[in-house]
Amino acid sequence: MAPLSYYVVLSLLVFLIGVIGVLIRRNIIVILLSIELMLNAANINFVAFSHYLNAIGGQIFVFFVLTVAAAEVVVGLAIIIALYRSKGTIDVEVLNRMRG
Amino acid sequence: MLIDALIPLLPFAAFLILGLSDWIGRGFGERAHWIAVPAILASMVLSFLAFGAVLSDGPRDLTLYTWALSGQFQASIGIHIDGLTAVMLLLVTIVSSLVQIYTIGYMHGDAGYARFFAYIGLFTFSMLMLVTASNLLQLYVFWEAVGLCSYLLIAHWYDRPSAASAATKAFLVNRVGDFGFALGIFLIFALVGSLDYTVIFAELPKHADETLSWAGIHINAVTLIALLLFAGAVGKSAQFPLHVWLPDAMEGPTPISALIHAATMVTAGVFMIARLNPIFILSPTAMGVVAATGAGTALFAATIALTQNDIKRIVAYSTVSQLGYMVMACGLGASVAGIFHLLTHGAFKALLFLCCGSVIHALSGEQDLRKMGGLKDRLPVTYRTFYIGALALAGIPPLAGFFSKDDILLRAFTAGGTGVLYWGVGLFTAFLTAFYSFRLIYTVFHGQPRATPEAMKHLHESPSVMTVPLIVLAALSVSVGWTGLPVAGWNGIEAVLDPVLSPAGSTESDSAFVIPLMLVSIIAAVGGWMTARAFYVTRPEWPARLAAGAAGLYQLSFHKWYIDEFYDRVFVRPTIRIADRLWQGADVRGIDGIVNGVASATLAWARGMRRIQSGQLQHYALVMVVGAFVILTIYLLAR
Numbered sequence: 096m097a098p099l100s101y102y103v104v105l106s107l108l109v110f111l112i113g114v115i116g117v118l119i120r121r122n123i124i125v126i127l128l129s130i131e132l133m134l135n136a137a138n139i140n141f142v143a144f145s146h147y148l149n150a151i152g153g154q155i156f157v158f159f160v161l162t163v164a165a166a167e168v169v170v171g172l173a174i175i176i177a178l179y180r181s182k183g184t185i186d187v188e189v190l191n192r193m194r195g
Numbered sequence: 196m197l198i199d200a201l202i203p204l205l206p207f208a209a210f211l212i213l214g215l216s217d218w219i220g221r222g223f224g225e226r227a228h229w230i231a232v233p234a235i236l237a238s239m240v241l242s243f244l245a246f247g248a249v250l251s252d253g254p255r256d257l258t259l260y261t262w263a264l265s266g267q268f269q270a271s272i273g274i275h276i277d278g279l280t281a282v283m284l285l286l287v288t289i290v291s292s293l294v295q296i297y298t299i300g301y302m303h304g305d306a307g308y309a310r311f312f313a314y315i316g317l318f319t320f321s322m323l324m325l326v327t328a329s330n331l332l333q334l335y336v337f338w339e340a341v342g343l344c345s346y347l348l349i350a351h352w353y354d355r356p357s358a359a360s361a362a363t364k365a366f367l368v369n370r371v372g373d374f375g376f377a378l379g380i381f382l383i384f385a386l387v388g389s390l391d392y393t394v395i396f397a398e399l400p401k402h403a404d405e406t407l408s409w410a411g412i413h414i415n416a417v418t419l420i421a422l423l424l425f426a427g428a429v430g431k432s433a434q435f436p437l438h439v440w441l442p443d444a445m446e447g448p449t450p451i452s453a454l455i456h457a458a459t460m461v462t463a464g465v466f467m468i469a470r471l472n473p474i475f476i477l478s479p480t481a482m483g484v485v486a487a488t489g490a491g492t493a494l495f496a497a498t499i500a501l502t503q504n505d506i507k508r509i510v511a512y513s514t515v516s517q518l519g520y521m522v523m524a525c526g527l528g529a530s531v532a533g534i535f536h537l538l539t540h541g542a543f544k545a546l547l548f549l550c551c552g553s554v555i556h557a558l559s560g561e562q563d564l565r566k567m568g569g570l571k572d573r574l575p576v577t578y579r580t581f582y583i584g585a586l587a588l589a590g591i592p593p594l595a596g597f598f599s600k601d602d603i604l605l606r607a608f609t610a611g612g613t614g615v616l617y618w619g620v621g622l623f624t625a626f627l628t629a630f631y632s633f634r635l636i637y638t639v640f641h642g643q644p645r646a647t648p649e650a651m652k653h654l655h656e657s658p659s660v661m662t663v664p665l666i667v668l669a670a671l672s673v674s675v676g677w678t679g680l681p682v683a684g685w686n687g688i689e690a691v692l693d694p695v696l697s698p699a700g701s702t703e704s705d706s707a708f709v710i711p712l713m714l715v716s717i718i719a720a721v722g723g724w725m726t727a728r729a730f731y732v733t734r735p736e737w738p739a740r741l742a743a744g745a746a747g748l749y750q751l752s753f754h755k756w757y758i759d760e761f762y763d764r765v766f767v768r769p770t771i772r773i774a775d776r777l778w779q780g781a782d783v784r785g786i787d788g789i790v791n792g793v794a795s796a797t798l799a800w801a802r803g804m805r806r807i808q809s810g811q812l813q814h815y816a817l818v819m820v821v822g823a824f825v826i827l828t829i830y831l832l833a834r
Binding site: 114117118119187188190191192193194 | 808809810811812813816817820
């Protein structure tokens with residue numbers, strides 16, 4: 096049985112990949128995928144600590160997170176489609192109408 | 196009696212109807228006089244009834260409304276009619292009626308016809324409330340109200356810059372006097388604790404020896420009160436040194452000059468001194484100041500009237516001079532004579548102004564004497580009535596001005612002390628008065644026509660709606676003096692006024708002097724008349740020769756003793772300069788600077804800050820991440 100620290104380090108790495116993806120990728124779909132990575136990094140933490148602390152609540156929380164993530168993807172993809180139809184692009188560097 | 200309330204309220208109703216209907220856009224326009232004239236005529240009839248009732252039953256009181264009630268202090272609006280008030284009511288309503296009838300013809304076709312009648316109604320209301328006041332608060336409120344009406348009516352043709360500035364001048368100069376008047380009222384309240392005439396007259400003598408001290412100056416309280424009140428009269432009745440507004444007020448339409456600036460409003464100052472006579476009597480110093488101011492103004496204004504060329508200004512300076520007579524009479528303790536002259540003057544000066552208006556109307560707006568002449572056959576009614584007015588003003592018996600002016604001179608002569616000096620000044624002024632009155636007659640109506648051919652072509656006698664008031668006023672100018680014949684038992688005016696103004700006892704004059712003094716005044720008046728005749732009829736080269744011979748004196752008179760120039764240098768221009776500094780320095784740089792500075796600092800700050808708002812989603816995400824990291828670090832380190 097692997098020690099808890101392995102899971103925490105894995106979770107950290109996945110989360111950092113997600114953060115960097117959000118910060119540097121220009122395609123919105125990839126940004127959305129990176130957000131999913133961050134959510135799943137949190138899920139790894141939940142499961143690992145649930146097992147370590149012998150508390151089942153953490154694993155139940157993961158189901159909720161997965162549900163929310165699925166719903167979020169649906170909304171996110173719908174917005175992206177609408178955006179593409181009106182702007183013809185999904186490049187975040189081009190989409191800067193809010194500049195002051 | 197409740198019906199007395201209608202005397203002032205009828206003109207006020209006319210004002211409200213005309214003003215409100217104009218305001219909601221359904222003005223009466225050219226039919227405005229159908230509201231205004233019946234109202235004032237009814238008011239006049241009621242005044243006659245009130246006069247009769249006062250003669251038979253004594254003073255009448257009516258409280259309309261309790262304005263303020265606080266502890267011992269009480270102020271009410273009411274109608275108090277005694278002998279003095281009753282004659283003032285008659286004067287105001289009669290002159291106002293005639294002037295309004297005259298206005299129908301004079302202002303015909305004017306764009307502000309209804310507005311003009313509305314303001315006359317407001318003025319008449321205010322003036323009637325002023326004279327019927329029984330406390331100083333009501334007197335002061337309506338004192339200011341007539342000033343406001345004067346301002347509004349001088350500026351009737353408000354698109355003329357000269358009229359607008361004359362109105363402002365009248366208002367500002369009056370403020371100087373009214374400031375003193377208000378202080379005097381405050382001081383009375385501080386001493387007596389009441390503003391009611393009867394309470395003041397009863398209580399003030401107990402304070403006659405009190406002294407006020409401030410910054411090392413000691414002054415008798417009652418003297419100070421009387422002098423402050425007199426400052427109000429100096430402003431309102433155009434006495435030196437606050438006389439400058441009245442000649443300029445001639446920019447207003449002529450009916451206004453007749454009603455407000457000759458017969459009624461300007462006499463409010465004299466009326467006030469007479470009304471508050473018991474206060475003034477307590478202070479011989481103040482009485483001396485009043486008499487000297489009056490006599491000085493009478494002479495001073497008469498000398499200016501000699502050389503002016505604007506027909507209305509001559510009559511205006513003559514008004515200032517005659518008001519000086521009245522003030523002098525009040526200062527000599529002869530309020531009855533002062534009020535008597537006020538009444539006769541109201542008749543003949545209103546007549547003279549309306550005649551001037553008729554001449555100006557006939558000459559299509561010309562006011563310069565040098566462009567008149569030879570009008571006597573073309574304007575027969577105006578000529579005859581003007582002649583009667585001039586005779587009355589000059590004091591030729593048996594017209595009105597003779598008896599009242601002679602009464603004042605007699606009182607001055609018999610006053611003792613410096614009285615003879617005042618008599619001398621008054622007599623010399625009477626000579627000058629006769630001279631300039633007949634200078635007007637001879638230059639306007641006699642000699643060769645000097646008007647432009649264009650104006651002569653349009654020359655016409657005024658319509659009867661204008662000449663009938665002239666004839667009525669001429670009849671009054673002849674006859675009103677007979678109410679005050681200096682013969683025991685025949686002096687009606689003293690019978691009415693003595694109970695109010697000299698309750699101590701009759702002021703029956705020393706009859707030994709009556710006849711000789713009358714002869715001297717007649718000689719002075721006829722002398723002035725004959726001098727004018729010599730100057731302007733038989734020896735027309737004399738005026739120019741005299742003007743050249745005494746050039747200094749002529750210029751002094753022609754430029755009105757340089758009073759306006761002096762005020763301009765000493766008060767007007769420095770004030771404008773200070774105001775300009777305050778405007779450019781304090782206001783534009785200081786106040787506006789702070790406000791605009793705050794605004795532009797905010798703007799500059801915002802211009803810097805908006806660069807952060809890049810619109811790039813990923814910049815915001817980065818800031819969030821860095822922020823979360825920083826907060827987390829601080830949290831962990833600080834724990």
